Amino acid sequence: MPLDITLFGIQMPTLLPIFVVTAVIQILLDRVMSDAGIYNHVWHPGLFRTAVFVCLFSIPCLLIYR
Amino acid sequence: MRANKIVLSELKIFPWQRTLHEWLSIDAPVLVYMAKVIIAALLALWIAMKLNMPDPRTAIFTVFIVMQPQSGLVFAKSYYRVLGTIAGVGISLVIVGMFSQDPLWFITFFALWIGLTTAAGFKYRNFQFYGFVLAGYTLCIVALPVIETPLDVFDIAVSRFSEVIVGIMCATVVSDVIFPRRLLDSLISSEQERFYNVLTTLSDPTAVFAAFDDTNPSVSRFSNGVVGLNAVRVNSSFESGADRKERHHYQHLNHEYMNLSTTFHSLKSIISAIKDRERTELLSALERLYAPIVSALKTRPDTVLTPEDLNRVLSELLEAKKGVQREYEYERLAFEREDEFTSAAYLIIRLLNELYNHCSTYLSLLKHRLSGDASQSLRVVQFSTHTDNVLVGLAALRGSGVLLLTMLFWIWTAWPYATLTITMAVVIGLLLGTLPSPLDGVKDFFKGSVIALIVAAVYDFYLIPAYTSDLLTLGLLLAPTLAFIGWMTTKPKLPIFSFGFVFMFMSQCALDPFYKIEPIKFLESSLAALIGVIFGGLAYLLVNFWSCSLTQKRVAKILRRQIVSVCEGALNIERSALESTGRDLVQQFSTQGRLNMRSSRLVFEWLLTTLEIGRAVLAIRRSLQRLYLQYQPPGIDSVLDSIKNYFEAPTLSGRERVLMQLHTSLQTLHEAQMPLEKAQLKRMQTLIVEMALIRTVLLNSSTFPVLTEDSCR
Numbered sequence: 001m002p003l004d005i006t007l008f009g010i011q012m013p014t015l016l017p018i019f020v021v022t023a024v025i026q027i028l029l030d031r032v033m034s035d036a037g038i039y040n041h042v043w044h045p046g047l048f049r050t051a052v053f054v055c056l057f058s059i060p061c062l063l064i065y066r
Numbered sequence: 067m068r069a070n071k072i073v074l075s076e077l078k079i080f081p082w083q084r085t086l087h088e089w090l091s092i093d094a095p096v097l098v099y100m101a102k103v104i105i106a107a108l109l110a111l112w113i114a115m116k117l118n119m120p121d122p123r124t125a126i127f128t129v130f131i132v133m134q135p136q137s138g139l140v141f142a143k144s145y146y147r148v149l150g151t152i153a154g155v156g157i158s159l160v161i162v163g164m165f166s167q168d169p170l171w172f173i174t175f176f177a178l179w180i181g182l183t184t185a186a187g188f189k190y191r192n193f194q195f196y197g198f199v200l201a202g203y204t205l206c207i208v209a210l211p212v213i214e215t216p217l218d219v220f221d222i223a224v225s226r227f228s229e230v231i232v233g234i235m236c237a238t239v240v241s242d243v244i245f246p247r248r249l250l251d252s253l254i255s256s257e258q259e260r261f262y263n264v265l266t267t268l269s270d271p272t273a274v275f276a277a278f279d280d281t282n283p284s285v286s287r288f289s290n291g292v293v294g295l296n297a298v299r300v301n302s303s304f305e306s307g308a309d310r311k312e313r314h315h316y317q318h319l320n321h322e323y324m325n326l327s328t329t330f331h332s333l334k335s336i337i338s339a340i341k342d343r344e345r346t347e348l349l350s351a352l353e354r355l356y357a358p359i360v361s362a363l364k365t366r367p368d369t370v371l372t373p374e375d376l377n378r379v380l381s382e383l384l385e386a387k388k389g390v391q392r393e394y395e396y397e398r399l400a401f402e403r404e405d406e407f408t409s410a411a412y413l414i415i416r417l418l419n420e421l422y423n424h425c426s427t428y429l430s431l432l433k434h435r436l437s438g439d440a441s442q443s444l445r446v447v448q449f450s451t452h453t454d455n456v457l458v459g460l461a462a463l464r465g466s467g468v469l470l471l472t473m474l475f476w477i478w479t480a481w482p483y484a485t486l487t488i489t490m491a492v493v494i495g496l497l498l499g500t501l502p503s504p505l506d507g508v509k510d511f512f513k514g515s516v517i518a519l520i521v522a523a524v525y526d527f528y529l530i531p532a533y534t535s536d537l538l539t540l541g542l543l544l545a546p547t548l549a550f551i552g553w554m555t556t557k558p559k560l561p562i563f564s565f566g567f568v569f570m571f572m573s574q575c576a577l578d579p580f581y582k583i584e585p586i587k588f589l590e591s592s593l594a595a596l597i598g599v600i601f602g603g604l605a606y607l608l609v610n611f612w613s614c615s616l617t618q619k620r621v622a623k624i625l626r627r628q629i630v631s632v633c634e635g636a637l638n639i640e641r642s643a644l645e646s647t648g649r650d651l652v653q654q655f656s657t658q659g660r661l662n663m664r665s666s667r668l669v670f671e672w673l674l675t676t677l678e679i680g681r682a683v684l685a686i687r688r689s690l691q692r693l694y695l696q697y698q699p700p701g702i703d704s705v706l707d708s709i710k711n712y713f714e715a716p717t718l719s720g721r722e723r724v725l726m727q728l729h730t731s732l733q734t735l736h737e738a739q740m741p742l743e744k745a746q747l748k749r750m751q752t753l754i755v756e757m758a759l760i761r762t763v764l765l766n767s768s769t770f771p772v773l774t775e776d777s778c779r
Contacts, residue, residue, distance in 0.1 A: 031310075034310075035310055035311075044243075044246075045246075046137065046242030046243050046246045047242075047243050049242065050239055050242065050243055
């Protein structure tokens with residue numbers, strides 16, 4: 001994948017749209033997980049949540065920068 | 067011997083254990099919070115500087131704006147800060163793109179936007195307010211500096227947005243990962259305290275049957291916190307681990323508590339009226355009616371609630387329901403035709419029913435929290451709010467007015483730093499608008515800014531040039547001040563002072579990527595900002611014709627209008643909507659309007675009157691609709707009509723007429739033939755009870771809707 005993409009005539013790093021998409025996925029996932037009660041079985045919900053986001057965000061990042 | 071030893075060792079440990087416990091629960095959270103603030107702020111500064119952002123202080127400032135001890139609050143505020151920044155940046159691009167050559171249009175649209183955001187911010191609660199306000203003043207920050215070079219607006223917009231995002235990411239991650247304190251926990255504990263408080267108050271017959279006195283803490287505690295706890299619940303939804311079902315339960319508990327407290331206060335006001343007339347036999351009959359509830363609550367659990375305890379209380383309450391019903395049938399023989407007895411007995415029964423529901427919802431919540439399966443499925447209830455349009459209009463006027471005034475100042479002086487004056491005045495005019503006393507807030511803000519200027523000067527001209535060589539030393543140097551700010555924000559007495567301090571310190575401290583010594587710029591921009599604060603204060607001084615009696619009149623008018631709309635509007639209004647709207651309204655007026663103690667007491671009584679009458683009118687209309695035609699008592703429509711007319715244009719003669727009509731139609735209802743069918747009979751009885759209740763409430767309320775005394779003196 002390219003490092004920069006052009007959206008509506010504005011050139012921006014590919015990371016930006018990836019970030020937005022990941023954030024949306026994360027919000028949906030968070031809702032599902034909290035309704036399923038997964039956070040009750042996790043030692044540190046905040047850390048877990050952050051870690052999930054880091055995983056989600058870094059997978060496409062690795063694909064770009066490989 | 068051995069027991070002795072244990073006691074001795076316990077005694078030895080005891081003093082410092084207690085000290086340790088106290089330190090852990092009171093001082094340690096503050097220290098942890100300070101550490102979190104420092105880490106988040108320096109992280110934001112480091113990232114912003116590493117990414118070569120033009121203005122790293124926006125990032126660090128954002129951290130301080132959104133940072134709160136509980137992570138739910140941080141998420142909520144961050145969310146609305148992002149939304150507000152997006153809106154503000156977008157509108158700046160549009161306005162600069164369209165009107166940068168034309169001052170008149172530029173200023174007009176600027177003022178419109180500020181007015182619009184102020185009005186919208188006023189209409190919404192919690193941090194939504196902050197989002198709108200931010201959308202307003204971001205326009206100042208982005209559009210004003212580039213007015214000479216409009217082509218730069220895109221760069222400023224992008225950098226402002228990315229700095230805000232960096233600050234928010236740092237604040238949210240740090241507050242959720244390092245020693246998180248969840249808002250939900252505080253919600254749980256305050257809900258527990260409130261529930262316990264309900265049980266204690268209701269188990270004490272003197273709390274119910276004693277005269278109104280403000281010294282009895284359990285009685286005065288029994289009304290507050292409805293609006294506040296709702297806000298906590300809304301904000302906690304951003305936290306991890308708060309599943310929807312649990313929040314749903316809290317919402318329900320809040321509503322039931324609201325209904326319970328309304329019933330309780332209505333009952334108390336009727337009883338105190340009976341007391342004033344010294345009708346002891348009626349009073350003792352009511353006390354006998356209440357006795358089963360007292361004995362049922364005798365076995366209430368003390369502090370820690372388990373589902374088993376609550377189950378026992380529930381079954382006792384079920385017994386009490388039967389007991390009250392028996393007593394009612396018995397006492398009714400003596401007081402059949404007495405409106406006061408009918409309405410008070412009805413309220414006692416309603417209180418018991420609501421208490422039962424409240425307990426069973428609480429039980430369901432407990433079960434859900436312990437084992438994950440709730441015993442109840444709940445209806446969705448909404449917390450509706452109401453904002454007075456006059457207040458909104460006033461705020462919009464103030465926002466736009468202060469902008470126009472400072473714009474004139476800018477044009478007139480042609481001072482390049484006057485843009486800062488405009489920004490500061492708009493920020494003050496928007497942000498402090500919802501405080502109880504904005505003028506005092508502006509004073510605090512001013513004090514905070516002046517002290518911040520001194521501190522910033524020491525940093526700019528002595529500490530930073532003398533001791534910093536790289537980011538690490540800058541961070542070390544900044545840490546004490548950041549910790550101090552963090553400490554200030556935990557103090558409930560200093561919020562505006564610390565806000566002023568943060569605002570000024572962050573805008574004046576030399577946190578640029580490249581350090582420059584510019585004393586003239588420092589002095590001029592500080593002066594401009596301070597003038598801006600003064601302009602903002604001036605706006606609050608000028609647009610503040612909101613006196614006590616005017617507030618009372620507005621509240622009375624809105625409450626009256628509510629009853630009128632209930633009399634003629636749609637039938638599908640829920641009681642919860644009626645109640646939450648009224649409470650939210652009164653809460654807002656008591657912070658916005660200038661009410662003294664006596665007047666706020668009066669306003670609360672008016673609210674109760676409105677809620678009872680509104681609910682009763684709805685119940686009457688519903689029963690009428692479902693009653694068969696042959697049982698329809700004549701003249702009830704005309705009673706409703708005259709109630710409506712009375713509340714539309716209250717006069718003393720109208721009051722007499724309504725009371726008279728209520729009395730005669732109650733007479734005819736008592737003499738009418740009762741239907742045999744059970745459901746129909748129940749509707750007839752509802753009619754009687756509700757009419758009696760309206761009559762009693764109207765008789766008791768001497769100040770509403772006809773305002774007879776001036777309590778504002």
